[in-house]
Amino acid sequence: MxxxxxxxxxxxxxxxxxxxxxxxxxxxxxxxxxxxxxxxxxxxxxxxxxxxxxxxxxxxxxxxxxxxxxxxxxxxxxxxxxxxxxxxxxxxxxxxxxxxxxxxxxxxxxxxxxxxxxxxxxxxxxxxxxxxxxxxxxxxxxxxxxxxxxxxxxxxxxxxxxxxxxxxxxxxxxxxxxxxxNPDVIGVEIGGSLKNIIAIGAGMSDGLGFGDNAKAALLTRGLAEIGRLGVKMGANLYTFAGLTGVGDLIVTGTSRHSRNWRAGKMLGEGKKLDEVLADMGMVVEGVKTTDAAYRLSIREEVDMPITRELYQVLFQGKDPRLAVEDLMGRGRTHEVEETARLFP
Incomplete structure (x- = not known):
């Protein structure tokens, strides 16, 4: 030692x-x-x-x-x-x-x-x-x-x-x-980075007044997105069930200390991104990470609907409420079968 x-x-x-x-x-x-x-x-x-x-x-x-x-x-x-x-x-x-x-x-x-x-x-x-x-x-x-x-x-x-x-x-x-x-460098870094995106979404949901049900859905389905991209890039899926996956997502997506959650909440309350970043006065890593992860999802051909909607809110001016409605209106799928496809 x-x-x-x-x-x-x-x-x-x-x-x-x-x-x-x-x-x-x-x-x-x-x-x-x-x-x-x-x-x-x-x-x-x-x-x-x-x-x-x-x-x-x-x-x-x-x-x-x-x-x-x-x-x-x-x-x-x-x-x-x-x-x-x-x-x-x-x-x-x-x-x-x-x-x-x-x-x-x-x-x-x-x-x-x-x-x-x-x-x-x-x-x-x-x-x-x-x-x-x-x-x-x-x-x-x-x-x-x-x-x-x-x-x-x-x-x-x-x-x-x-x-x-x-x-x-x-x-x-x-x-x-x-x-x-943990030997999984890829999983630890992907989990730690992408949870900031989902935390912005959770804050945005709170800013819109959608309640705990909506936030739980965003966090849970957000973790599935993180896992899909991480596994495609070589990560161990089980890393995302640990501290740098679900653990980091919980603390960043639910806490008043979280810059990303606070930024999302202000977006949900109607502020524009430039106003939010000026008010924060500190780096909000999830903003740049949303852009990078969106591009990664295209490159790796991984479906990441929450990231895609947040990209449109942050960089294309989409209304946050419409983004949530579009997420809720997606086609039907089966949760367990979708998750099972991540396993070798």
Missing amino acids: PTKSPTVVLGLGSWGTALAMVLAENGHPVRIWGRDPKQCMEMNELHTNSRYLPGVVLPPSIYATDDMEEAFFQAENVLYVVPSHAMREVVEKSLPFLREGMMIIHATKGLEQGSLKRMSQVIRETVPDSFKEKVAVLSGPSHAEEVAVHSPTTVVATSERREVAEYVQDLFINPRFRVYT
Whole structure:
């Protein structure tokens, strides 16, 4: 088990800060990097991150900097927690500071626009060959706001190499932050990314005032969509019955902490997408992921009706109420037979 392993966290948002707190509380020296020098100064002098985690006091051992070279000083692990659209840029910027033997972890839930690649794919094709087998993913049902106040949380570490996943497990696990391992990198990343789409739909249903029955249907049928695409891309179906599937979908699709649920609720209440994103003031990963997943569904020839309707709402101006009506008016099907087709 690693002890006092220096780690650099790239990303000053709520999730990057919360994970930095977990590492610091586990005794690991942590340096956290971000672009905003004022935010770094606040974190170092006041031990707060008022923009992203208001009311939370950070461990004084966390040191924030906007100088990436300084952030990497003596680091043995690097944790990327930046928005999906910035992942490639940040990884490329960090390349001069990677050292042999360094473990590479990401905790970002999303797909790259254009390439439609998962974040681990983006990292693996960007870093030198000697680092490719040391890439790991941390994902699961976890709101930063709750992790930061020590609410019990359970997540998953995955990698193509079991020993890498177990290293990450040991790095983060503590009595309040339990970490499982799972060898299914594709399933973990697809589940963690696509649940944001369904969470927008659940929020939209709530904003329209459709009640719990409609939301339960969206979450359940949304999970079926995620499973269909994931299996087509090589994932293990059973991953979607676990923490990074149904678990992450529940927490993101039902919680007031969820940016994606809140964005969907505002859409259901009649706001336009531009207004919603301006009001949020933070990245809503599910918006870009909806576009990417819609294109993936076409490429992989997978039927994803909820994703398709949400794509039309977000990017083609379709009325949310009409989108729900069209989903309800689809042709008849048999749930068990449809699910059974996913199994080999």
